[in-house]
Amino acid sequence: MPEAMETVGLLLLLFAPFGAEGSTCPFPSPQCYKESTRTDEDFYCEWEDPDRSKEAVYTLFIQSSSSVSSPYPADFLTGNEQNVQVPLESVLTNVQSDIWVQKQTENMTCISPNTSVILNDSVKYSAPLIQKKVRSDGILTLNWSRAKDNKDAFHEIRWKDFNGSWHNGTSQAEDRDKAYQESTTLHLENHLMYQVQVRRKAIGYSAWSDWSDIVDVPVEIQVPVVRWKEEKAKRTRRVVLRWDPPPLEASHGGVTYNLTLSLPCETKTKTTKKTYYYMNVTDSEARVSIIAINSVSESASREITIPHVQHLKNCRADSGTLPQRKHFCLEWYKLSDGETRPTHVNTSSNATVEAIKKDMEKFVRYYYFLHVKKSRRLWHTKTMCPIYSSEGAPVAGPQNVTVNVTHDSALLLWRPIPVQDQRGFLLHYAIWILRQGGEIDYHEVPENQTSFHLRNLTTGSSYTVYISGRTKVGEGPNATANFLIPTSLVAPSNVLSKVILSVGGVLLVFSVFFSIALRRLKRKILPMIPSPVITATASEGLHHQNLSAATEEVHEVILLYRDDLDKQTKANKSEQSTVLQDCQLSVYEEDDEEDEEDDARITSSFPNPNYRGQMLRLSEPLAVDKGQRENNCDSSTPSYRHGSVL
Secondary structure (H helix, E strand, O other): OHHHHHHHHHHHHHHHHHHHHHHHHOOOOOOEEOOOOOOOOOOOOOOOOOOOOOOOOOEEEEEEOOOOOOOOOOEEEEEEEOOOEEHHOOOOOOEEEEEEEEEEOOOOOOEEEOOEHHHOEEEEEOOOOOOEEEOOOOEEOOOOOOOOOOOOOEEEEEEOOOOOOOOOEEEEOOOOOOOOOOEEEEEEEOOOEEEEEEEEEEOOOOOOOOOOOOOOEEOOOOOOOOEEEEEEOOOOOEEEEEEEOOOOHHHOOOEEEEEEHHHHHHHHEEEEEEEEEEEEOOOOOEEEEEEEEOOOOOOOOOOOOOOOOOOOOOOOOOOOOOOOOOEEEEEEEOOOOOOOOOOOOOOEEOOOHHHHHHHOOOOOOEEEEEEEOOOOOEEEEHHHHHOOOOOOOOOOOEEEEEEEEEOOOEEEEEEEOHHHHHHHOOOOOEEEOOOOOEEEEEEEEEEEOOEEEEOOHHHHOOOEEEEEEEEEOOOOEEEEEEOOOOOOOOOHHHHHHHHHHHHHHHHHHHHHHHHHHHHHHHHHHHOOOOOOOEEEEEEHHHHHHOOOOOOOOOOOEEEEOHHOOOOOOOOHHHHHHHHHHHOOOOOOOOOHHHHHHHHOOOOOOOOOOOOOOOOOOOOOOOOOOOHHHHHHHHHHOOOOOEEEOO
C-alpha cells in the first residue's frame, strides 16, 4: 500500500508542471489560514470554483521552498468539496510555501494559480454571528461571540437605511477578562429602519473575516394601546383585550406580545403574535400586563386592571360553608373605607372562613371571595361577602344633616356613616322627631336610605330631629337638626297653579267676546250679496241664438211677502209655475242670519237680498200661447210684464 501511494505521488508530480503549463483553472488560488492565534491550531484551506460540477475532483497541494524539506508536495484529496482541514503536523508553518489546487474531470485537468504564504502568519477569524441587537434612544448595540482564542480584535461595521448606501466604521473591543461576548454601538436616527453587517480581524494580522449576515434593524417599538370590554358569561366574566398593531417600521421582522395574567388564585404567562386575547376572570379583580417585543427592543409594560364587581353592603349567604369535592380558593382583604381594594390581598386554598376571622382586626370590615373550580373547568366565584370578626355599635352619626322645609312638610337629608365608623353592619337609621309641645315621633329608615320626608307638620311650629345608626350591638351617636315651619310660607306650587288658572280664564273670556264682536261688525259693514244662478240649459240656448243687438223692456215689478201671496188662487199658482218651468228660471237660496224685521223695511226696485223663504209669483195669469212662451224663453232679452210679482 505505501508503494502504491508513492507511485501516485510521483505521477502527480510529473503531471503537475504539464498541467500548469497547459491549462489553468478559471478560479482564484486557494487560501489557507488558522481561525485563531493559538499555535496548536490546524489550518483551514478553501477555494471557490464558480463551475461546481458534481463530477469534479479537487486536490490541494502545499509545497515548502525549504531545501531540507521533502521534494514532493503534500497533497490533500477533497473529492467534490472546495475546502479541507489541513493538520498542523502535515505542513511547515514557518517557511514560505506554495499552494495550488488541481481540478480533474473526465475530459480535462486544470490547475489553479499558485499562491505563496507563510502559514504561521495566516490567521483569519470566522465571520461574526450577531446574536443580539438592542436599539434604545437612537443607539444600536450589537453583540456576538468572540473568536476561538477569546482575544480582542479589530471590528469593521457597515450600515445603511433601507433606501440608502453603505457607511463604514471601525472599532476595537476592550479587553475583558472571562468575557466571551463582543459588542459595538452605533448611533442611528430613531424613525428609520437599517441594515448592518460586521467583520473582524485578529490584532497583528491582516486578514479580515467574512462579513456577517445582513441584519435588519427595525425602529424601537412603543407601548401598545390596549382596549378591553367585558362580556357576561355563565358563572364567570369573559374579557376581550384588543390592541393596535405597531407601524411597519417597528413590526418589521415580527412582533411578539408577552402577557402576564395576575388572577386571584394563580398567575399565568402567555405569549401571542395576535393583536387580541380572550380571558375568563372571576368576580374579583384581575390584572394584566402586556409587553410588545420586536427584534431590537421591547416596550414598557402596559398595565390593565379589570375591576372587581361592586362590593356588597351586606351578606346573606352562609359564610361558613365551603364546597366539597372541588378545588377552591379563598381571597380576602381589608376594606378601610368600604370600597377601595388594597394592593396586598390574602389568598389560601385550604383555609376556612372561620379560620381567617382569627387574624382580622375587631370592628373592621373585611371582604372575601370564594372561588371554586371543578376538574379542569374555569375558576368562578361562588360567594362574595363583607365580613367582621367582631361587631360593635357605631362611633359616629350620619354626616351633613340638612332640612328642606315646605309649607307643611320637611325633607331630611344626610350622608351615610363612614364604613370605618360603623364598626358593624347597619340594620337601619333611627329617627326621633321632637315637636314643640313635647310630642315625640319615632321612625326607622333602611340602612341604604339617606333621606326621609316628614309630612303634616304644623305651621308656625319648631321641630328637633335626632338621627343615629344602629347595628345588632347597639345605636351610635345622634346627629341633630332643628327647623321651623313659618306661618307666612305658602306652597309655591298652589300659588303658581292659581295664577295659571286665573290668566287662562281671562284669556278664554276675552277670546270669546272678541270673536262675537268681530262677526257682528262684519255683518254690518259687509252685507251678503247673492249671485244669480244660470242653469246649464239656459247657457246652452244662448250659444244657438243669433247674437244681435238686444234691447231691454222694463216693466213694473212688485215684491211681496209670502203671506200676501197666499191670497192668490191655487189655479194661478199652477199656471204661473208652468210658465216658470218652461223658461227654466231658477232661484238660488242662501242662508242669512240677519233679522227679518230690518229686511221688511227695505223697498227698492232691486231684488231683495233677504229673499229667504220667498217665492216668485205672478199677480195674474199671463195670456200667452205655447209658441209665444217658447219665443220668450229663447230670447236673450229679459222681459218683465206689468203686474208681475216677485
